[in-house]
Amino acid sequence: METKNISSSEFQQRAGRYLDEAAKAPIFITRYDRPVRVLLDIEEYERLKRYDTGCALYPHKLSDDLKAELEKGYQGEETPELDQYMGDTKEQ
Secondary structure, eight states, X not given: OOOEEEEHHHHHHTHHHHHHHTTTSOEEEEETTEEEEEEOOHHHHHHHHHHOOOOOOOXXXXXXXXXXXXXXXXXXXXXXXXXGXXXXXXXX
């Protein structure tokens, strides 16, 4: 899917045109050459919204069984050189 970048002033001048174009591909609206908004088709928005569960999993809310299963998961090779960035988190 090809996207298009336009300035906010360009959008203000030709809003109708870009509303039509957004039915085919997202339109990125920029201000000072930085994206600030995205105009997209309502069907695409609804499709994306279905993926947003709005649900965060907090450790204190997990069951003990689920915590135990997560602890079994492979976390990758240990990287002691990065421990300095984690603060004092080692068990004593």
